[in-house]
Amino acid sequence: MHAVSYTAQWMAAARALESERDDALYTDPLARDLAAPKGFELIERYEGGGLLPFISIRTKYLDESIEEALADGSIKQVVLIAAGMDTRAFRLDWAKDTTVYEVDHGPLIEEKRRRLDALGARPRTDRREVSADLTGQWLGDLEQAGFDPTRPTLWIAEALTFFLTEEQAAGLLRLLASASAPGSRLSFDILGRALLRSPFSKSFLDKLAADGTPWIFGTDEPEEFLTANGWKITDLTEPGEPNAGEGRWPYQVQPRSRRGANRLWLIRAESVTA
Amino acid sequence: MSSAVDTTGIEKVRDWILGRHPDRTELAFDVNIIESRLVDSLSFVELVYAIEDASGAEIDFDTIDVEDFQTLNTIQRAFFA
Secondary structure, eight states: OOHHHHHHHHHHHHHHHHHTSTTOSOOOTTHHHHSTTTHHHHHHHTOOTTHHHHHHHHHHHHHHHHHHHHTTSOOOEEEEETOTTOOHHHHSOOOTTOEEEEEEOHHHHHHHHHHHHHHTOOOSSEEEEEEOOTTSOOHHHHHHTTOOTTSOEEEEETTOGGGSOHHHHHHHHHHHHHTOOTTOEEEEEEEOHHHHHOTTTHHHHHHHHHTTOOOOOOOSOHHHHHHTTTEEEEEEEOTTSTTTTTTTOOSOOOOTTOTTOOOEEEEEEEEOOO | OHHHHHHHHHHHHHHHHHHHOTTOOOOOTTSOTTTTTSSOTTTHHHHHHHHHHHHOOOOOGGGOOGGGGSSHHHHHHHHOO
């Protein structure tokens, strides 16, 4: 499998561990079976630096982004970009008539389907798999699966932007904006730039690079980055804040003015209509 | 007199590290705080702020040398000498 697929197994392993806690932020009963064969090994390999609580807090934050965005009924289509081993279609409560598109590369989608079928998993809403090359022109594949760019969309891009270059991340945001009807929203995460440059992150970042999944893009100015690429931030949060894992995050939340702080941005945004 | 002040500075840093790890009661000056995971990639910035608070000096994140942060001894040499 592609190296990024192992990352998907790593995320699944993290969600399995979260689900088994007494104070779990969410429960993902399928995660343990989706984490094989490498997920738990990667948990150990990449151990430390707040990764596990971050993955859990991010998952919960995006769960709540979906709940919030779908609350008033205006958004009926949700696109999970690079969905990996995400099981939201199977574990969240979905408003009636919601369609969830899971976009990822073909081999991952096939392997995920094989495992979910073996588990007898049933999606809780209209779930559509979209095999696509996310580095290419994938909107056509999405539309073939039924996606309607004239209707408002919620885009979820979890654990994706740091695998991209800045140009690719900007291009992704502009591409999503181009397919977003008025009222569309986006929720995702961006790493801070300082985090990616810190000598104290180096051994971890070197391991990711050696494994073929280097973390590349980060910014300490997410507002400017989104504004420049067709989106306006409506919520900007960091782990440890009241709506993002307060009490579960083992580090101080640093004031925005603090130089050199390691940022892990959790973002909700709305598309800017010209 | 000045050496007494310097000792207080590094002790503040030691106490900050111990404060994060209630299971530990002491920390020798030659223990590698990174390899022993007493400080990790995210708490590192908090360590830098703790050193700044204790030393009164500003640390430039762009020129930071990871070797200065390996043990209390190296921190003392770099920031409290």
